[in-house]
Structures are given as structure tokens and as C-alpha cells.
Amino acid sequence: MKTKNAVSALAALAQEARLEIFRLLVRKGAQGMAAGELSNHFLMPPATMSFHLKELSNAELIVARRESRSIIYSANYEQMQELLGFLMENCCADNGGKC
Amino acid sequence: MKTKNAVSALAALAQEARLEIFRLLVRKGAQGMAAGELSNHFLMPPATMSFHLKELSNAELIVARRESRSIIYSANYEQMQELLGFLMENCCADNGGKC
DNA sequence: GTGATAATTCGATATTATTGGAAATATGAA
């Protein structure tokens, strides 16, 4: 993962509404949730939800699939793991590995 | 960790300069680095560096200690671990633990 | 085709974050 990807993923999560959306999708696992369901769940207008889902999608933290008229979003665990790894990369390397 | 703390930590890291500062401090371990050293290392005016260090400090991702005229900053690994845990909390709980 | 439903894009407004020079504060050395 490159710094710019990490910044984009962190920025996507650094917003209360989006962080809660992402955490709900993390709970839901592979089944995911439709945009409209999320919009109802968080009592948020569809346009606002759509904006947030796009931010998370652009950062590749969630993925979308169409199912009939609905668009289902689910968490992308691989991207999340990469982000966590990036943040702790070379931890204490310049201090003999002592943290 | 509460959502608001997590948002504050993520926002602190969601900025290219600050992410690089944090990652350098993660490498440095407990010895840390002085504000001025960081300012030189990143070719950034002291006022700008000070602003970024304050953001990271407010999020408790780094801690400061005075050593003579210098202020030494170092990564706060406990806070980082809490953040990582928060992001993956209850992973797939609503899907029978299958990710 | 038409109508209903699901979601996104557009556009205007409001809010918040970033930058860095100049001034202020804190420490140490002579």
C-alpha cells in the first residue's frame, strides 16, 4: 500500500457517519447491506448516504454489487488488513525493535 | 475506545504529512524525535510542523516530553492498538463469523 | 411502452482544515 492510498482510506474513515457505516458493514460480513437499507438505518437522506458510500468505495474499503434494483455494499477486509499493516510497518525498526 | 476518539485519531492520520510523521515516529520507537528534527527532516516550517504535532497529540497517537530546550515526540502504541481493535470490532458477528 | 422503486449525480451552501509569517513563550549558557 502506498501513502496516498492509506491517506484516502483513513480520510474515508475519519468521519463519524462513514465510520459507523463501515463498522456496520464489518459486522454484516459478506452478505452486506443495500444503500437504501443503510439510508433508513442511519436516518440519512439517500443523496448524503450515496456521497458517503462513494467515499468508502473510492478508498476500496467497501465493494458494491447490484442485486436487481438494489446496490449492496459490503466491507473489503483485504483492504482493511493492508491499511492496518501499513500503519504498523517497521515498528521500532530504528530502535532495535524495542517498543 | 469511543467513536469520537476513533474519528479524531483517523482524522489525525488522514493527512499525508501527518501520516509520514507518525510512521517515522513508529519506526523510531521510544527514543522519539524532537520537533525541530522533524521540521528539518520534512523540510517544513516549524509553525506547520507544530500544528501537525498538535493534531497527533490531541488524538493521543503521539506523546511529548521536554528534554532541555527540545520537545521530543514519540508514538503511543497503546492508542494505535486500540484504534486497530476498534476498526475490526465484532467482525462478521451478524454473519455467523464468516468473513 | 408506462409507472413504481432504488440509487446516483448535480449544484449551491455551509463548515472545517491547512498553511506559514510574525509574535510570544520557555529553556539554557555566559
Add this chain to the structure above:
DNA sequence: TTCATATTTCCAATAATATCGAATTATCAC
């Protein structure tokens, strides 16, 4: 106390982000 060094705070300009109604696009059922 005076001077030099290290860092922070103040302030104003600029840039980036969030919100959401209205218009648009996509899918399905009849």
C-alpha cells in the same frame, strides 16, 4: 540579565469537505 535556541500560538488567506433538495439514470413488473 542578556542573548541564542527551540517551540508554540496567533492570525488571516486559501483549500477541501459535508449536506441535501431536485433532477437524472437504472431496473423491474405489468
